[in-house]
Amino acid sequence: MNPVEQILSHYASESPGVIGNLRTLLNSGTLAGTGKLVILPVDQGFEHGPARSFAPNPDGYDPAYFPSLAVEAGCNAYAAPLGFIESIARDYAGRLPLILKLNNSDSLGGPDDPHSALTGDVQDALRLGCTAIGFTIYPGSEHRNEMYAELSDLIAEARECGLPTVVWSYPRGGELSKDGETALDVVAYAAHIACQLGAHIVKVKPPTAHIEQAEAKKHYDNVPKATLAERIAHVVKASFNGKRIVIFSGGAAKGADAVLEELRQIHAGGGYGTIMGRNSFQRSRADGAALLKSAMQIFGGK
């Protein structure tokens, strides 16, 4: 069985509509057919503000820049909030898989515990020709139950329309320490929760070797975790033994070498790919496209 069909065999309860859109995601771009994914996400304008996001490379002020970059670089998909998708859907629907992020949070102050606003719905995703919806949950936040319920409803609604769901699972808020947000036990836990909620694709951050939860510590004694590849492997295992697609982000912008080394570890650990935002679009177009292509070479096994 080819890698894509092998992966899809793990989603046997899904309707052909959801399967078909997952298949489209996995069979698009340079990595088509490999079972690996490099996705371009751009929600930083909403999350961090336009200047913090786009001043480093002012091309990004224009919503047309991102899908053009994604196509040039050969990404599997482009993910963004409603306004950005609306701005380009007429030209890209059917050419480049689009993922509509249905919630977003800004950085203009409280509430103390993070909670994203609903900024679109499944009907928007259908109207705009999207291939999937995206949603962020903050495991650890005091508001997480509300988010889980919102996500649960949206997954059900999207499924009825044949749309799979990509979940950004970011531990944050509540009693979590800052280090805890990327602790191995917490990231694995967050990935697992997303899978349990019905996510078809899960996106988490690369975990550190820190163990946050006292009760979890002893259980990690025998889990190999010295290298990022080992930690990635643990997160993949926590994602239904690898039966759910789990991809990793690179976080804040950093040097190209650092990015690529991280990606090699993710690949070595069995990660299904990466979702690379600021590291691609905050570089010049040439550099950004080059970095994305390098990522694809890594995940393509070349």
Next chain:
Amino acid sequence: MNPVEQILSHYASESPGVIGNLRTLLNSGTLAGTGKLVILPVDQGFEHGPARSFAPNPDGYDPAYFPSLAVEAGCNAYAAPLGFIESIARDYAGRLPLILKLNNSDSLGGPDDPHSALTGDVQDALRLGCTAIGFTIYPGSEHRNEMYAELSDLIAEARECGLPTVVWSYPRGGELSKDGETALDVVAYAAHIACQLGAHIVKVKPPTAHIEQAEAKKHYDNVPKATLAERIAHVVKASFNGKRIVIFSGGAAKGADAVLEELRQIHAGGGYGTIMGRNSFQRSRADGAALLKSAMQIFGGK
């Protein structure tokens, strides 16, 4: 391509109904066909109380005054809450584009963080022959997520009926300082959020050179911001590189010269126009109409 059709080409994902009503807005009044807008908004009776709003020019106690002034002066549209629109819709629907403000907040005390009340719905807008709906969000408020979700739902509902949405995006509340409400980074951010939420027209205040957010400061080092025109240009850039219509208010009443100088800067910076309330209707009819006409001359490039 004429300026109106050039602007409409950026809304390519929209239905003909929404496009048609945007076209009507852009092709009405003295500025018809220029791609620029001067709108008369009157929600101050609700927001600040009747005497604070209308005592300076008692003609304004009568709801019939405003659409009459708007037509005389050649405005593109008149925006107001339900009661004011109901009071005049029979006579003005089909003559003057009407924008129904669907939420409003009074100034009779708390809650501490601002949140507008829903005071009408999309069905009201259809019943009253309106060309668009209007909605206010307060980025920064603790209640902003709720507002974003309300707006998101209303935009979707209005779109199904062919109605575009004008969003008043006023940073306010939460951890924002008073100066921060008009800081360049915050205003640009507020405009960007409105665009991401699907606003067809965004209304913000003219920004100062202040930068509020610590994380944003370094990104503004190279953004020209000495003149208002430069700052306007940045806000337009933050509004999807000018692909969304962004207009500016003048705020509190001031001298005519100050108003006109501000408008010249807004025009020079590429702003799509102005929404001028108190500066027009708190003057005598002759002076208010004259000031609106002067605004049109500026945006008409004369």
Next chain:
Amino acid sequence: MNPVEQILSHYASESPGVIGNLRTLLNSGTLAGTGKLVILPVDQGFEHGPARSFAPNPDGYDPAYFPSLAVEAGCNAYAAPLGFIESIARDYAGRLPLILKLNNSDSLGGPDDPHSALTGDVQDALRLGCTAIGFTIYPGSEHRNEMYAELSDLIAEARECGLPTVVWSYPRGGELSKDGETALDVVAYAAHIACQLGAHIVKVKPPTAHIEQAEAKKHYDNVPKATLAERIAHVVKASFNGKRIVIFSGGAAKGADAVLEELRQIHAGGGYGTIMGRNSFQRSRADGAALLKSAMQIFGGK
């Protein structure tokens, strides 16, 4: 044009059903055809408890007492909560216009800020043969946004059934001082808000000369406010320049002479009438009816 049709011409956006019921209200009772209204309201049993309300005149324990009094005295309408209306609707629908109060609050303790409970719906009003619905808002209360939204929904629903809405607009709660609740600026503001929300008839308390809001003070320098008649005139002006029907209550029970003097001032100031509860039904039947009839003489210009 006769006074009633003159008033109705200001509601030109309304359907014939709403107009017809307003016409019925204005053409009932002794004041029929004058454009003036004297309404008997009895919600004190719910609001203050039965003994506080009815012990002064025990006839009032019987719900049949009120419509009988209203008919005898020649009132335009009788307004009460669901139970009282249900108790007498079979006998009075079609004889005496009934106004169903759709929310009420008791005085059994918190919440700190006032918020009425929904105690009926539009379907009840139709079922019971009512001519209008009634609703109370508390501008100033922390819960006012919720009330405004509830009212907005009810007005829309009632309109579809041809029923107009009477709004009791009582500033209360939040940061308002006790004196502020009847301050001229606050009462005018409360009346204006009710009009903006789509009320067809607004009921407020007679204002004092106190100005509550610091920002409003200077705007009242030139507003005549020495006499109650002058203050009433200002509230009428704030009610869309008199284009919405605004009536006044007498508040707590007091001497007949004081009541009548107040009504003369309300009439002199252009108020559309009065809604007189405790001052009528807490007197003996003969005295109560006599006082109501005196009120009608005043508003009838005799």
Next chain:
Amino acid sequence: MNPVEQILSHYASESPGVIGNLRTLLNSGTLAGTGKLVILPVDQGFEHGPARSFAPNPDGYDPAYFPSLAVEAGCNAYAAPLGFIESIARDYAGRLPLILKLNNSDSLGGPDDPHSALTGDVQDALRLGCTAIGFTIYPGSEHRNEMYAELSDLIAEARECGLPTVVWSYPRGGELSKDGETALDVVAYAAHIACQLGAHIVKVKPPTAHIEQAEAKKHYDNVPKATLAERIAHVVKASFNGKRIVIFSGGAAKGADAVLEELRQIHAGGGYGTIMGRNSFQRSRADGAALLKSAMQIFGGK
């Protein structure tokens, strides 16, 4: 008990809303309070065409003519199809009870068996401020079951909104002979069916002494039927022993003396009144009003 309340006591299962609107019908116009009704119905434009209906008195081409005539003459109500009611409802709702005829049939040929088209709904009646709905059934028609079901649904829906239903019950079609349409047994039967279907007011034609149904003949041996008054009395008896309001039409235009003599017999037989269309509006205004007033004198017992 006064006559109106006596009549209403027979509708004890009805909600106050329906009772209230019946009370309004019975307490309007010259016959207010007598328990008798003279209604002006104008559906002939739809049923027979405009020239056949209005050429004899061209005033009738104008929809404003009829309610004006009804008010001048002192009718209890005016009944017409949607277009005619819409044309005048803004001016007459609340002044003159309006009855919206919800089905109508034209005379432009087949189908062979009569069946009226639905031409409005209960929501229209509320929107237009009507006091009742009207509906025609054709007992005898092959399509009668469909009509009965339509009527049954409409009565239920109208009742929920507090609106009573007036049923025109015209035996017609199927195996009925032309004479049979006004046969005593058939008219009585038609009135009874309407009552059984829940009609609040039934309108039939004055019956002849002819007995149509073979099975019914022997049962009419002892029923007095020589005079119209006797036959009317039988139809009233068939209408739940007079516990439902049954009124009679005069049919085709005829001489004033013939009309009045017929009305005297209807009154003598205990009929609740008349619904007089062509005999009133196809005369000059003066003559039509005079005839209507004469009808009121008869039913008023003067």
Next chain:
Amino acid sequence: MNPVEQILSHYASESPGVIGNLRTLLNSGTLAGTGKLVILPVDQGFEHGPARSFAPNPDGYDPAYFPSLAVEAGCNAYAAPLGFIESIARDYAGRLPLILKLNNSDSLGGPDDPHSALTGDVQDALRLGCTAIGFTIYPGSEHRNEMYAELSDLIAEARECGLPTVVWSYPRGGELSKDGETALDVVAYAAHIACQLGAHIVKVKPPTAHIEQAEAKKHYDNVPKATLAERIAHVVKASFNGKRIVIFSGGAAKGADAVLEELRQIHAGGGYGTIMGRNSFQRSRADGAALLKSAMQIFGGK
């Protein structure tokens, strides 16, 4: 009062939304403000087939031809079925009032009696930015009751969205003779039925002097009918004494002189305008536009 507002005063029961769209229709194109209408309708492709419709002037195969012609000639509106409107709505909504024909019938054989298919809905009209809906009824057809009920429902639904309804009322089928379809009595009757059903604008064919219905003949003895102008005047009278807008078609293509003479008679008789399809679009563009402009000169009184 200007002619447009004078006409709108006859629709006093309507919401501002419906009034606003009627105002837009009456204030568009060359005849704006005159109270007269020249509409370009193109449903012949559906009704008669494309070659019969467009071979005479092959420009008509392209849906873009018609709105372009309508704008060039200065028509008030363009009316067509769903596909044609969809094809051009993005470019014309907000520039040229569009009327979406919601039913259509082809000429591919039976049923014996004419009945149009529903081919769109009110939501389509909103989505496409239309100013009105259109609907055809065939009074005389055995299926007319079904059509009347469909139309009644659509008018109610469109009204709630602020859209007026244009009704094509074509007597056809059943027992009507071919001559009877344009007989004076039948055309007047068909116009009256459309008005009674709630049509805001009625379109009929110019009537001949033939009288079809035996029962109607005597009523036409005194109706002037020798000239087309006289017959038009009768149809206008049958349309609620001219209180509903009634326009006339020219029917099959004919010589320009014949067309213009007919239009002069329609104008002389008080017709509100014309809806000219084949006579305009089956000519060359220059000739078609010229003929439309001549029609406007006639109705503009020049």
